Amino acid sequence: MDAQKIIFLFIFLVPLSSATSIVDFCVADFNYPGGPAGYACRNPANLTADDFVYSGLGVAGNTSNIFNASAFLAVDITFPALNGLGLSMARLDFGVGGVIPIHAHRVSEVILVIEGTIIAGFIGSDNTPYYKTLNKGDIMIFPQSLLHFQVNVGDSPALAFVSLNSASPGFQTTSFALGANDLPTDIIQKITLLDAAQIRQLKTVFGGTN
Structure with missing residues (x-):
């Protein structure tokens, strides 16, 4: 590696937790691997x-899927200017009856309903559910790492935007976690108490095996 590249890496690979006190911004360079x-x-x-402009949230997402809903993300890999800034956004489109299934992020989230009526909620670490019917203009908080969900309960499509306090918030959906991998069915039975037929159905829908 030549001296010029070494200097470049020294300047631009500083830990981003402290980069905001050194530089104004840090638009992601995907020529180098990402890290924590x-x-x-x-x-x-x-x-x-x-x-510094992203237009990806201006178009309705495709809701022709098993959940009848769409989540389109503006995160560091889709909007590189967010890199290191500690925030991201997503657009949620719901068909009638559409669902953003129960899932979790490693960061906190706030949702703003733009159109329609949805039930949104989360489950606390003590297993207490907190859920509410939200209408246009309502916002709700989903605390860091807790399982949460949204369901369109109106008679028309719904639209919401969410903001998360990380440029890379992560996204783990329970249905995919159980049904989209090769974890053996008998193990999933033991850890979930689902029966084998239910597990096989999940694996068929989400592409899992074994």
């Missing part, structure tokens, strides 16, 4: 205003 602190920074001299 995020991605390396692109050279600011090569950036324009376009690098």
